[in-house]
Amino acid sequence: MSVRLLPLMLLLLLVVFARTARADDDEATLFAHATQALKEGRAGDAIASFEALADRGVVDPVASYDRGLAYATRVRIGAEVPGDLGRAAHGFEETRDLSHDPRLIEDASRALVIVRSEVARRRTRAGQPVEVDPGRSLGRAVAGLLAEDTWAGLAVGASALLATALFARWLTGSARVRVAGGVAAGISAPALAISLAMTLAARHDRLELREAVVVTPNARPTDERGIALPGATPLPEGARVEIVESRGASSRVRFGTIEAVVAAGTLRDIAR
Amino acid sequence: MKRLLLFLLWGLLSIVPSVASAQAAPQLQAQTDVDTVAVGDVVHLELSAQSSDGVPTEPQPGGTPGFTVRGQSSSPSQTHISINGNRIDHFGLTVDWTLQAQRVGVFTVGPPSVLVGGVRYASRALTVRVVPAGQAPQRAPQPTPTPFPQGPGFSPFDPWRSLFPGVDPNGDERGAPSVTTDPKLALDAPRGAFYFLHATVDSTSVVVGQQVTFSVYEYLDESAGASIEVDGADVRDPSAAEFVKHALLRDEQQALMAGFASVGGHIWKVSVVRRWALFPIHAGDLEIAPMSVTLLRPRSVAGTKRTTEALRVHVTEPPGAGRPPGYALGDTGHFSLAAQVTPRDVEQGGAIGVHVELSGTGNIPASITPPARTGVEWLTPEVHEQLGNVGHDSFGGKRTFDYVVRVLRGGDMDLGELSLPYWDPDQRSYVVARAALGTVHVKPSTAAPSASGGTPDQELLAGLPATRDVLEGTAPTHLHADDRPLFWLLGVGAWPAAFGIAVAGRATGRRLARAWRVRRASPATELRDRVSAANTASTRGDARALDAAIARALETATIVHAGVNVRGAVGDELARRLEGAGVAREAALGVAEILRECEAARFSPDAADASSARDRWLRAQGVIRRLEKR
Numbered sequence: 041m042s043v044r045l046l047p048l049m050l051l052l053l054l055v056v057f058a059r060t061a062r063a064d065d066d067e068a069t070l071f072a073h074a075t076q077a078l079k080e081g082r083a084g085d086a087i088a089s090f091e092a093l094a095d096r097g098v099v100d101p102v103a104s105y106d107r108g109l110a111y112a113t114r115v116r117i118g119a120e121v122p123g124d125l126g127r128a129a130h131g132f133e134e135t136r137d138l139s140h141d142p143r144l145i146e147d148a149s150r151a152l153v154i155v156r157s158e159v160a161r162r163r164t165r166a167g168q169p170v171e172v173d174p175g176r177s178l179g180r181a182v183a184g185l186l187a188e189d190t191w192a193g194l195a196v197g198a199s200a201l202l203a204t205a206l207f208a209r210w211l212t213g214s215a216r217v218r219v220a221g222g223v224a225a226g227i228s229a230p231a232l233a234i235s236l237a238m239t240l241a242a243r244h245d246r247l248e249l250r251e252a253v254v255v256t257p258n259a260r261p262t263d264e265r266g267i268a269l270p271g272a273t274p275l276p277e278g279a280r281v282e283i284v285e286s287r288g289a290s291s292r293v294r295f296g297t298i299e300a301v302v303a304a305g306t307l308r309d310i311a312r
Numbered sequence: 313m314k315r316l317l318l319f320l321l322w323g324l325l326s327i328v329p330s331v332a333s334a335q336a337a338p339q340l341q342a343q344t345d346v347d348t349v350a351v352g353d354v355v356h357l358e359l360s361a362q363s364s365d366g367v368p369t370e371p372q373p374g375g376t377p378g379f380t381v382r383g384q385s386s387s388p389s390q391t392h393i394s395i396n397g398n399r400i401d402h403f404g405l406t407v408d409w410t411l412q413a414q415r416v417g418v419f420t421v422g423p424p425s426v427l428v429g430g431v432r433y434a435s436r437a438l439t440v441r442v443v444p445a446g447q448a449p450q451r452a453p454q455p456t457p458t459p460f461p462q463g464p465g466f467s468p469f470d471p472w473r474s475l476f477p478g479v480d481p482n483g484d485e486r487g488a489p490s491v492t493t494d495p496k497l498a499l500d501a502p503r504g505a506f507y508f509l510h511a512t513v514d515s516t517s518v519v520v521g522q523q524v525t526f527s528v529y530e531y532l533d534e535s536a537g538a539s540i541e542v543d544g545a546d547v548r549d550p551s552a553a554e555f556v557k558h559a560l561l562r563d564e565q566q567a568l569m570a571g572f573a574s575v576g577g578h579i580w581k582v583s584v585v586r587r588w589a590l591f592p593i594h595a596g597d598l599e600i601a602p603m604s605v606t607l608l609r610p611r612s613v614a615g616t617k618r619t620t621e622a623l624r625v626h627v628t629e630p631p632g633a634g635r636p637p638g639y640a641l642g643d644t645g646h647f648s649l650a651a652q653v654t655p656r657d658v659e660q661g662g663a664i665g666v667h668v669e670l671s672g673t674g675n676i677p678a679s680i681t682p683p684a685r686t687g688v689e690w691l692t693p694e695v696h697e698q699l700g701n702v703g704h705d706s707f708g709g710k711r712t713f714d715y716v717v718r719v720l721r722g723g724d725m726d727l728g729e730l731s732l733p734y735w736d737p738d739q740r741s742y743v744v745a746r747a748a749l750g751t752v753h754v755k756p757s758t759a760a761p762s763a764s765g766g767t768p769d770q771e772l773l774a775g776l777p778a779t780r781d782v783l784e785g786t787a788p789t790h791l792h793a794d795d796r797p798l799f800w801l802l803g804v805g806a807w808p809a810a811f812g813i814a815v816a817g818r819a820t821g822r823r824l825a826r827a828w829r830v831r832r833a834s835p836a837t838e839l840r841d842r843v844s845a846a847n848t849a850s851t852r853g854d855a856r857a858l859d860a861a862i863a864r865a866l867e868t869a870t871i872v873h874a875g876v877n878v879r880g881a882v883g884d885e886l887a888r889r890l891e892g893a894g895v896a897r898e899a900a901l902g903v904a905e906i907l908r909e910c911e912a913a914r915f916s917p918d919a920a921d922a923s924s925a926r927d928r929w930l931r932a933q934g935v936i937r938r939l940e941k942r
Contacts, residue, residue, distance in 0.1 A: 071783060081687070082728065084684035085637075091638070097632075100783045106779050109777075113776075114684050116773045116776070117686045117689070118689040119682065119690055151776055154774075189792055189793050192793040195803070199808060203808050206811045207810075210814070232804075240794075246792070
């Protein structure tokens with residue numbers, strides 16, 4: 041490399057680092073303004089700043105948590121805008137998914153219960169079903185019991201045990217060893233099947249599953265053409281749904297046992 | 313007396329110029345043929361100038377707001393009178409401007425003017441009212457021309473001229489004056505005969521929420537001379553589903569004259585039939601589907617459709633960099649905010665009025681977010697709007713929001729400020745329109761002494777946890793065990809695979825051994841062994857052993873290649889068996905002969921002849937080959 045190019049490259053590096061540093065600084069300033077506004081009860085300003093942070097691609101459990109609090113605060117001070125409860129729930133759900141801090145997860149869960157209780161109270165008044173959180177399916181709940189890597193380790197262990205047992209049963213002439221090998225194979229085979237299935241389920245959830253929160257008070261299920269289904273109950277605001285398929289202006293979602301098409305604008309994706 | 317003379321002189325000096333100027337000023341008279349016309353109709357503005365000092369020239373119509381000048385005709389005249397040697401000259405000029413009304417309103421036209429002796433003289437301005445198409449009062453019928461018209465317009469060189477109304481002295485038709493074509497309206501080629509539609513957008517690349525002005529023009533072939541009729545029941549409007557649409561024409565049923573265009577060597581009259589302000593609602597390549605009409609006349613094209621082009625607009629989002637907090641996608645244009653707060657003094661728990669005016673051009677946002685803060689409750693506002701076309705083809709206007717705001721806390725309450733961030737497409741930057749609301753003095757309420765926001769509403773969402781000040785940061789993404797192919801290959805698959813391979817290997821070994829054994833016991837293998845033994849015997853020179861080996865090789869060859877066991881067969885029986893199995897007679901006889909010779913040599917009491925035995929072996933090999941080839 042020529043000596044003349046060296047200063048030029050240094051200058052270029054300096055510019056790149058300066059830009060990155062400025063962007064980080066902007067985001068930190070924005071977060072500081074947002075939290076300050078939230079503490080002073082200026083919920084509108086806080087929401088604007090938190091949303092600007094989200095627009096800039098900042099994905100952080102604390103930012104999501106504070107954003108949820110900002111929306112909840114706007115409801116609490118009587119300046120509610122339709123959808124605030126749903127957006128608050130979205131912030132808390134996102135926090136639970138993103139955070140590794142048990143205390144933050146606990147706080148977010150507590151706030152989520154408060155917000156969903158309010159939604160349930162309003163739905164009760166309106167004579168609508170109050171189920172806001174149907175929970176996960178059995179398979180997904182089981183897969184969620186252990187970490188994906190743990191399931192993977194179990195699968196490796198079960199696989200090794202199964203092979204060893206089969207070899208022992210096959211090669212040995214001792215009756216005791218053959219019985220022991222048969223028992224071990226009988227246990228390890230289903231264990232391998234279950235751990236493999238759970239590993240695949242956890243992997244699928246990690247890579248493929250898209251979830252969202254309903255952020256409007258009336259997310260009415262529609263048919264494929266977007267026409268509201270007669271008699272269908274709106275999905276509750278703040279409900280966590282699984283996005284089965286996205287089709288531009290609409291999305292097919294699963295909420296408990298219900299599968300429905302809703303307008304895409306009624307949902308907000310949970311960041312991962 | 314001297315003073316009187318001076319006074320008279322001054323009086324004369326002051327009077328003479330005014331008299332002179334009075335003589336020089338031409339007599340001007342301006343008028344219109346009607347005072348109320350409909351949009352698209354024409355009105356004639358006529359100026360008559362008479363002067364004795366010079367020829368009136370360079371007539372000008374003056375201002376014509378709301379109208380377009382479509383033509384002009386001039387009729388100059390001169391009169392020379394000589395009385396007792398005194399010559400009196402009169403010069404006249406009558407000018408007729410054809411004006412076409414473009415939009416509804418009351419307009420002041422003129423004042424028309426002429427130039428006489430280097431000085432421009434203007435007549436009076438005239439007022440003309442333009443009403444929507446079809447609403448103009450009927451015009452008084454034109455007087456039927458007499459067979460022998462007289463008057464200022466009569467020309468002895470063209471006595472028939474006045475029999476054809478609309479023909480001016482220059483020979484041009486009044487209804488179709490020589491027109492000026494607009495190059496902007498020109499096209500490479502007509503899109504249809506007699507009549508066609510053409511659609512345009514003012515921009516094909518915009519950001520979300522930025523106005524795209526979409527126009528549909530109809531082109532009418534003026535020179536075709538055919539009456540053109542469009543089926544009013546089969547007009548299909550363009551479709552722009554991915555845009556917010558606002559019509560910019562007041563009346564879309566009435567085409568608005570746009571001018572004349574030269575297309576394909578013809579002069580086409582061009583009118584605007586649709587003009588919309590379109591605001592894209594999301595990013596992407598958005599389509600504006602075509603408009604179509606069906607022609608009824610002329611008969612040669614009856615039933616054919618005329619459609620516009622399908623247009624695509626590339627829509628992007630404004631840049632993320634520098635986007636201000638609170639910006640909502642689609643807020644694009646030029647906006648301004650103004651707010652009034654009344655009263656400034658209020659009792660705690662009382663209400664104040666906040667009047668907010670949001671104005672500008674673009675798709676004016678339908679709502680604004682009030683500055684929510686503790687102790688201030690903004691009730692749903694009453695919204696009024698005055699929206700429409702601003703200027704020629706921009707959409708805009710204003711929306712007003714009248715809020716009732718309850719103030720629940722005492723003291724000086726800062727209401728904050730209203731803000732509306734938007735993207736300015738001209739400056740290509742974000743701008744924030746702001747309106748400060750100021751402070752309200754809240755006096756303690758006598759009716760609600762403890763009302764420091766202590767309403768039942770405060771119980772709403774009680775028990776929310778505290779905020780966090782420090783970002784947690786994103787956990788570093790790590791590769792999971794099952795993301796690696798090695799995990800599936802070695803971790804999970806290798807163990808059962810090893811067992812499977814072992815089991816399969818053993819089974820395969822057994823199968824191979826069995827196959828080997830079977831192969832070893834086959835007649836073909838036996839034949840090879842026998843041939844090999846015969847070769848060995850031939851090499852050793854043991855004639856008897858060779859003959860025995862030849863006999864065994866031939867017997868095995870017949871089994872392998874002909875499927876016939878010839879052991880025990882003698883004489884013709886052997887040959888018959890082979891022929892019965894499809895062996896050629898020559899080969900069958902050869903086998904029988906060699907076997908007989910071998911038999912004879914083996915059991916002959918004489919010493920065996922090795923060379924004869926070798927010769928037999930050579931012949932036997934030939935026979936075996938022939939058996940193999942059959």
